[in-house]
Amino acid sequence: MLDLYNPDTYIPAPPHEAFAELRRTSPVCWQDIPGDEGYWMILRHSDVVHVAKEPRLFSAETGGVVVETLPQDQLENMRNMLLAMDPPRHIAWRRNIAPHFKARVIGELEGQVRDITKAIMADAKEMGDVDFVHDVCAHLPSNVMGQIMGIPEEDRPQIHMWAEQQTSGSDPDINPDTYMEPPSANSSMQMAMYAIEHAAKRREARANGADFDPDLTDLVLAAEVDGRTMTDIDFGSFFVQLVTAGNDTTRTMLAGGTLALLQHPETLEEVRADPSLIPGAVEEILRWANPLHYFRRTATEDAEIAGQKISAGEKLAMVYTSANRDEEVFDDPNGFNIHRSPNPHLSFGIAQHFCLGVHLARLEGRVFFEELLATFPVIEQTGQPRRIRSNLNNSIKELPLRLQVG
Numbered sequence: 362m363l364d365l366y367n368p369d370t371y372i373p374a375p376p377h378e379a380f381a382e383l384r385r386t387s388p389v390c391w392q393d394i395p396g397d398e399g400y401w402m403i404l405r406h407s408d409v410v411h412v413a414k415e416p417r418l419f420s421a422e423t424g425g426v427v428v429e430t431l432p433q434d435q436l437e438n439m440r441n442m443l444l445a446m447d448p449p450r451h452i453a454w455r456r457n458i459a460p461h462f463k464a465r466v467i468g469e470l471e472g473q474v475r476d477i478t479k480a481i482m483a484d485a486k487e488m489g490d491v492d493f494v495h496d497v498c499a500h501l502p503s504n505v506m507g508q509i510m511g512i513p514e515e516d517r518p519q520i521h522m523w524a525e526q527q528t529s530g531s532d533p534d535i536n537p538d539t540y541m542e543p544p545s546a547n548s549s550m551q552m553a554m555y556a557i558e559h560a561a562k563r564r565e566a567r568a569n570g571a572d573f574d575p576d577l578t579d580l581v582l583a584a585e586v587d588g589r590t591m592t593d594i595d596f597g598s599f600f601v602q603l604v605t606a607g608n609d610t611t612r613t614m615l616a617g618g619t620l621a622l623l624q625h626p627e628t629l630e631e632v633r634a635d636p637s638l639i640p641g642a643v644e645e646i647l648r649w650a651n652p653l654h655y656f657r658r659t660a661t662e663d664a665e666i667a668g669q670k671i672s673a674g675e676k677l678a679m680v681y682t683s684a685n686r687d688e689e690v691f692d693d694p695n696g697f698n699i700h701r702s703p704n705p706h707l708s709f710g711i712a713q714h715f716c717l718g719v720h721l722a723r724l725e726g727r728v729f730f731e732e733l734l735a736t737f738p739v740i741e742q743t744g745q746p747r748r749i750r751s752n753l754n755n756s757i758k759e760l761p762l763r764l765q766v767g
């Protein structure tokens with residue numbers, strides 16, 4: 362059987378055919394990991410939903426959200442992140458942070474997101490020939506996150522680099538020396554140290570009477586959980602998760618989405634002619650070119666999924682890449698159809714841990730494609746895309762394009 366753990370498997374393309382076959386024959390299938398305990402891959406849409414909806418039985422906290430067994434100190438750090446918390450702690454933390462990410466609050470950022478996007482397009486116009494991933498897409502999430510957290514512009518590229526090392530560490534271009542080794546905590550530690558300093562500086566500035574408009578850093582530092590505000594160390598973990606969760610994924614949506622449109626020229630023309638189709642196109646991009654392949658849970662008790670016995674302590678991967686093409690849920694699942702309605706893809710997860718940044722990601726996606734198509738009547742591929750070596754990130758690392766104004 363194809364090795365579905367090996368990051369090499371994902372370099373040419375996600376293994377959609379193998380997933381389709383397994384959904385039929387072995388929808389909860391065992392996968393070995395060399396030198397580590399293997400895991401169950403959950404491949405059907407309904408089973409992924411079931412696992413996500415049982416956070417006490419299938420824990421995010423016990424072993425974190427990636428399939429490798431992490432060292433204890435790394436796990437301890439992760440447990441300060443929403444992503445790797447279980448109820449009731451998760452509920453208490455999320456309740457405090459969630460109001461800042463509601464649709465209405467995020468909607469107010471549209472003007473800022475559009476200004477940032479227009480500036481990126483203006484730079485791209487100057488360049489003409491670009492590596493679309495790094496010259497164009499990468500700038501939007503890192504500047505948006507930077508702006509809403511009040512990070513100085515000159516520090517944003519470094520933060521982006523740390524985020525990329527964390528989520529795509531198994532790619533030789535991103536981690537030349539250690540890409541074959543298990544995930545390391547170095548880049549997240551460096552980012553957390555930066556964030557701790559950022560929080561300390563902000564508290565000092567406010568104590569000294571600085572009266573600029575509050576940003577997300579101020580709001581998060583003021584939020585109370587269990588009757589106390591965040592320490593600078595809590596803030597460090599929170600910042601790392603926000604930047605890591607929001608950077609690569611969004612960049613991937615933008616780059617993967619542009620490639621999907623170029624591969625479907627009639628759809629591209631349709632969207633150009635009627636930009637009101639862009640929100641539907643963004644959803645289909647998320648389904649068809651989902652930025653994350655999976656997130657993990659750990660069984661806290663013996664369980665059974667689709668007739669397969671799972672023992673307490675075993676790992677499970679909710680494979681979004683497979684669930685998003687489940688023929689039980691989607692007609693013509695391999696087709697790229699921006700008119701799908703409903704489109705119940707699982708690219709943002711579902712239930713308790715449903716992506717907190719969903720409204721921001723959708724806003725960035727919509728504004729980006731509106732501005733891209735309005736600025737460049739001609740977009741041409743000048744070389745082959747290169748994909749990241751990763752079983753977690755479904756990302757393109759290089760997409761050579763020529764952007765023309767007419």
Ligand code: HEM
Nearest residue numbers: 443444606607610611614656708709710714716717718722
């Ligand atoms: C296209 C872009 C994005 C994708 C595909 C994505 C995907 C996901 C997924 C699949 C989860 C669920 C994790 C789980 O069930 O274990 C998640 C959670 C999360 N996302 Fe996103 N995300 C995106 C953008 C963002 C952005 C822009 C932010 C922040 C501004 C963000 C912040 C978070 C946070 C904080 C969580 C944890 C929520 C919790 O555990 O309660 N994400 N995201």
